[in-house]
Each structure stands twice: as structure tokens, then as C-alpha cells.
Amino acid sequence: MTFKKENILVVDDNNDMLDLIQRQLKSFNYRTYKASSVNEAIEILKSADIDLLISDLNMPNINGIELLKYAEEHFPAIPKLVISGILSVYNVVNAMKSGALDYLTKPFTSDELHKTILDSLKKRTLACKDSTNFLNLDNEKSYGGLTGNSSQFRDLIETIKRVKDTKANVLIEGESGTGKEMIARAIHFTSKLADQPFIVVNCGGIPENLIESELFGHIKGSFTGASENRIGLFQSASGGTIFLDEIGDAPLSVQVKLLRVIQEKEILRVGATKPEKIDVRILCATNSNLEEMVLKGTFREDLYYRINVITIRTIPLRDRKEDLLTLINLFIEKYSLEYNKSNVQIIEKAIEVLMRYSWPGNIRELENVIHRLVIMSDDTITLDHIPENLKYHIPSSDTLFKPLKEHEKEQILKVLTAVNNNKTKAAQILQIDRKTLNQKIL
Numbered sequence: 555m556t557f558k559k560e561n562i563l564v565v566d567d568n569n570d571m572l573d574l575i576q577r578q579l580k581s582f583n584y585r586t587y588k589a590s591s592v593n594e595a596i597e598i599l600k601s602a603d604i605d606l607l608i609s610d611l612n613m614p615n616i617n618g619i620e621l622l623k624y625a626e627e628h629f630p631a632i633p634k635l636v637i638s639g640i641l642s643v644y645n646v647v648n649a650m651k652s653g654a655l656d657y658l659t660k661p662f663t664s665d666e667l668h669k670t671i672l673d674s675l676k677k678r679t680l681a682c683k684d685s686t687n688f689l690n691l692d693n694e695k696s697y698g699g700l701t702g703n704s705s706q707f708r709d710l711i712e713t714i715k716r717v718k719d720t721k722a723n724v725l726i727e728g729e730s731g732t733g734k735e736m737i738a739r740a741i742h743f744t745s746k747l748a749d750q751p752f753i754v755v756n757c758g759g760i761p762e763n764l765i766e767s768e769l770f771g772h773i774k775g776s777f778t779g780a781s782e783n784r785i786g787l788f789q790s791a792s793g794g795t796i797f798l799d800e801i802g803d804a805p806l807s808v809q810v811k812l813l814r815v816i817q818e819k820e821i822l823r824v825g826a827t828k829p830e831k832i833d834v835r836i837l838c839a840t841n842s843n844l845e846e847m848v849l850k851g852t853f854r855e856d857l858y859y860r861i862n863v864i865t866i867r868t869i870p871l872r873d874r875k876e877d878l879l880t881l882i883n884l885f886i887e888k889y890s891l892e893y894n895k896s897n898v899q900i901i902e903k904a905i906e907v908l909m910r911y912s913w914p915g916n917i918r919e920l921e922n923v924i925h926r927l928v929i930m931s932d933d934t935i936t937l938d939h940i941p942e943n944l945k946y947h948i949p950s951s952d953t954l955f956k957p958l959k960e961h962e963k964e965q966i967l968k969v970l971t972a973v974n975n976n977k978t979k980a981a982q983i984l985q986i987d988r989k990t991l992n993q994k995i996l
């Protein structure tokens with residue numbers, strides 16, 4: 555027997571139906587692959603060169619819609635055809651949205667099947683041509699280097715405009731990568747202090763024994779290695795802004811001294827006896843829950859109220875989809891320019907994947923992904939360029955049917971990996987305290 559060049563994968567949990575369709579396909583000289591479950595079908599899609607997928611919708615455990623969604627993102631070039639006994643309008647719409655090009659209601663004749671297969675294979679060629687439906691956005695909105703388009707973004711800009719020229723200390727709270735440092739920069743560089751220094755201090759990045767001298771300076775001979783008088787970061791920022799990032803990581807000994815700087819507007823260098831006046835605007839940021847730290851006694855309550863005259867809470871990227879779209883566009887433009895690629899485009903399906911992903915690393919993670927996508931594509935970003943972990947995944951039956959406790963533990967471990975094992979951050983994201991987190995991963 556001579557086969558036509560197309561390989562067709564048929565998926566149905568009913569073996570009689572599978573055999574029947576196989577016989578019909580054979581009579582049209584197609585090569586057939588059979589699968590009686592979604593997981594089996596995925597294995598075949600991964601290993602064989604499939605030209606058309608025909609799937610039933612109603613299957614136990616994982617249904618055909620899930621398979622369509624998966625195949626649409628991992629194997630976008632394969633046309634998909636749905637067969638089902640009960641095809642409600644809802645099912646048809648859902649199947650079409652999930653990538654099916656056509657559908658057949660059981661029972662069908664051999665001729666109907668053949669005709670629909672030929673149609674689907676033809677539509678596939680047209681669909682490929684259609685897929686360059688490029689991102690077309692409104693004009694992006696920008697302020698002080700920040701870009702966004704959501705109502706939350708506009709509220710943020712409103713707050714920045716109100717506080718930038720006041721003396722109020724501002725605390726910026728939010729998950730990692732949500733733009734806290736960028737907000738601090740925007741406050742400084744759009745204010746009347748813009749031509750004065752802007753000094754960033756990562757309170758978690760300086761060893762505890764050095765932090766005091768780094769912040770406030772020291773007097774020659776005050777400790778081993780202090781070979782000359784030195785000013786600290788507060789004095790370097792004189793007349794401008796000091797941005798204390800990760801303020802929650804400042805040791806209690808330093809917190810006392812920060813309180814004094816804010817209250818008295820003076821610093822005392824290590825080894826000095828006479829305080830020196832300073833005039834510095836203080837902005838702080840944290841991704842820890844300072845209120846909780848106050849309750850536990852690891853952050854001073856008086857300092858908390860002093861640094862927190864105005865609070866800006868950044869919103870995770872997953873909760874502001876309008877910004878997500880604007881930022882995708884922004885970063886594509888940015889990296890197209892950087893790599894001298896003119897007008898890199900992105901197909902709608904790829905945008906859909908990026909829009910659905912939860913972005914635990916927020917804008918930083920988005921920027922890294924887009925950076926990579928621009929490098930890896932020629933002039934159009936397609937589904938083939940999108941990293942596998944962002945695409946649609948079907949949980950296998952073994953992962954689906956497990957006790958809730960195990961799911962919970964898995965989720966905690968995933969978040970921990972995403973935040974480099976930082977338990978404080980993980981607990982904050984999961985909205986549980988650190989102790990509970992520790993108990994749950996035992």
C-alpha cells in the first residue's frame with residue numbers, strides 16, 4: 555500500500571471508535587497513529603511527525619479541550635479537528651478558541667470524515683499565512699522612566715507627582731521586580747532635587763560589621779582598617795536623595811541609628827563624638843512585610859512610622875494585565891533597537907501565552923524573557939520562540955489526583971525556587987508567615 559504523505563493522530567477513549575476511524579483513514583491511504591488518552595497523545599505528538607490531530611472532546615480525567623490548548627501552543631503548525639458525540643455550541647466555541655479548525659459530530663460517514671480532513675489540511679496553510687497578526691498598541695504612557703497603561707499605573711504617577719517635591723519620607727512596598735527602585739528614581743529625577751545626588755543603598759547587601767561605617771562614615775583609627783577619615787553614603791547623598799533598598803534587612807543596631815538620622819537630621823560617624831548635620835531626602839523600599847516584622851520585634855516600630863509617611867504599594871504584574879501588554883511592546887522596541895533589528899513583531903498567539911503566565915518575577919522576569927525572544931527571533935516572535943515553561947501545561951493524572959497537602963507543598967517549593975529560596979519573600983507571596991511555611995515543607 556502506498557501512503558499519502560500526511561500522518562494523522564486520532565485520539566479517542568473508545569477503542570471501537572479508534573479502530574473504526576483508523577480503518578477509514580487507511581482506506582484514504584493516510585498513515586494513522588492512535589491514542590486512547592490525552593497523555594498518550596502528547597507522547598506521540600512529541601515523538602512522531604504528525605500532520606493532523608483528530609481528537610474526541612469527552613474523555614475521562616483530561617478532556618480533549620486541554621489537549622487542543624496544549625497542542626496549539628507546543629505544536630502550532632498541526633491543524634486540529636474535533637470529533638464528538640455531544641457537540642453543544644459551548645463545546646464548539648471552546649474547541650475553536652482552543653485551536654480547532656473544524657469539527658465533526660458522531661456518527662459521521664467515511665466521506666464526511668475525508669472531506670473534513672482535506673478541509674482542515676487546506677485551512678492549516680491559510681492559518682499559517684494569517685498568523686502574522688501583529689501587536690498593535692495604543693501609544694504607551696510614560697513618566698520618569700516608568701511605563702504603564704493601567705488605572706493602577708495612573709494612580710501611581712498621580713502619587714509620585716504629589717510627593718516628589720515634599721519632604722515626606724516614602725516607603726515603597728511590593729514583590730521583587732515590580733519596579734520599586736524605578737519608582738524611587740522617578741520620584742527623585744522628576745523632583746526639584748533632580749540635579750542633586752541619588753544614592754542607592756542595598757541594606758541587605760552590606761556585611762553587618764561594615765554597614766554603619768558605610769552609611770555614616772568613620773573617623774581614622776576608629777577600627778582596624780579605618781586608615782583615614784571617610785564620609786558615608788548619607789553624606790554622599792547630601793542635598794539629594796538616599797534610597798534605602800531592602801530596609802527590612804537592616805540590623806536592629808543600624809535601625810536605631812537610622813531613626814536618629816531621621817529625627818535629628820544628623821549623623822554620627824563611627825568613632826566620632828560630634829554629630830554632623832545632614833539634609834537628605836529618604837526613600838525606602840522593602841519586599842518584606844514590615845508590619846509583621848514590627849509585631850515580631852525584628853523591625854523597630856518607631857522607625858517604621860518615620861519612614862512610612864507615604865506608602866506606595868506596587869502591584870504584581872499578574873494583577874495589571876493592561877500594563878503587561880504595554881510593557882511587552884516597550885521591551886520589544888527597546889531590544890529591537892539594541893540589536894539593530896527593525897520592527898520585531900510578535901504574533902497574537904505568542905502574546906496570549908505571555909498574557910496568561912503569572913510572572914512571579916514580575917517586570918524583571920518579563921524584560922529578561924522579551925530580551926531573549928528578540929535575540930532568538932529574526933523579525934517575528936512566534937510560539938516556537940516562547941520558552942516551554944510559559945506554555946500551556948496539562949497536569950498528568952498522577953499529579954492531578956493527589957492529596958491537597960501535596961499540592962500545597964509543591965506550590966510552596968515552586969515559589970521558593972522562583973525567589974532563590976528566600977523564605978521571607980516566599981512567605982509574603984503565599985500570604986502565610988515564615989513559621990507556617992517551614993512547617994508545610996517538612
Ligand SMILES: Nc1ncnc2c1ncn2[C@@H]1O[C@H](COP(=O)(O)OP(=O)(O)OP(=O)(O)O)[C@@H](O)[C@H]1O
Binds near residue numbers: 699728731
Ligand atoms: N514601570 C516600568 N516601566 C518599565 N520598566 C520597568 C518598570 N518597572 C520596572 N521596570 C524594569 O523592571 C526591572 C525591575 O525593576 P526594579 O529593580 O525597580 O524592581 P524592584 O521592585 O526594585 O526589584 P527588587 O525588589 O528585586 O529590588 C528593571 O529592569 C526595570 O527597568
